Amino acid sequence: MHTTITSLIKSAFIALLLTAASTAHAEKSVIVSEPSSPVTIAHYLPRFGSNNIGLMIKHDVEVTASGSQPVDAYSIRVILFDAFNDYVGNWNIYVPETLQVGGSKKSAYFIQQNVSAAFERFGTGAAYVSKVRYRDGTIWEADKDYVLSELQKISPDMLSENLED
Numbered sequence: 001m002h003t004t005i006t007s008l009i010k011s012a013f014i015a016l017l018l019t020a021a022s023t024a025h026a027e028k029s030v031i032v033s034e035p036s037s038p039v040t041i042a043h044y045l046p047r048f049g050s051n052n053i054g055l056m057i058k059h060d061v062e063v064t065a066s067g068s069q070p071v072d073a074y075s076i077r078v079i080l081f082d083a084f085n086d087y088v089g090n091w092n093i094y095v096p097e098t099l100q101v102g103g104s105k106k107s108a109y110f111i112q113q114n115v116s117a118a119f120e121r122f123g124t125g126a127a128y129v130s131k132v133r134y135r136d137g138t139i140w141e142a143d144k145d146y147v148l149s150e151l152q153k154i155s156p157d158m159l160s161e162n163l164e165d
Contacts, residue, residue, distance in 0.1 A: 027046050027119060028122075028125070029046055029124070029125050029127070030125070030126040031128070034142055037140070038132050038134070039129045041063055042104065044062075045059075046125030047059075047060070048121070059093070059110075060106075061106070061107055062104060062105070062107075063076070063129070065099035065100060065102060065104075069135055069136070071098065071133060072134070073096045073133040074099070074131065074132045074133070075131040076130065077092050078090065078125055079125070079162070080123060080124070081124040081125075082122075082123055083122035086155060087157070095107070098135075128147050147163060148160050148163065
């Protein structure tokens with residue numbers, strides 16, 4: 001009986017270690033928070049992975065409506081840097097969802113891209129709110145000079161045209 005319990009405990013421990021190893025990641029995340037943004041990124045975590053389609057990066061994002069009025073849509077731009085902090089690409093995540101003032105939303109976005117392997121383990125993902133559509137139709141846009149200056153702390157060679165589609 002004692003041998004059976006010991007074997008079960010060892011098996012459970014090994015399974016736990018294998019699960020942790022398959023979900024572990026070392027990719028770094030950076031949130032560029034512009035003070036005037038009406039939507040704030042509270043949490044951002046990029047993770048390298050793959051599925052039956054191919055390599056991809058999963059972007060876990062949590063946002064909060066921090067402005068003075070509800071928003072009907074917002075865009076999050078993610079910028080990826082490789083293990084050497086060189087720019088590898090950017091993607092715009094358009095979210096057509098209403099957020100009430102103070103409301104929060106957690107989402108996961110999967111971006112299949114051919115740069116995934118360059119990002120694995122030592123890459124850096126940066127995210128910022130690029131645009132917001134208020135309920136009244138007014139559009140807020142990020143200050144690209146501010147965003148660029150923050151991203152140049154990661155990669156001094158970062159160019160303003162790297163923030164475009």
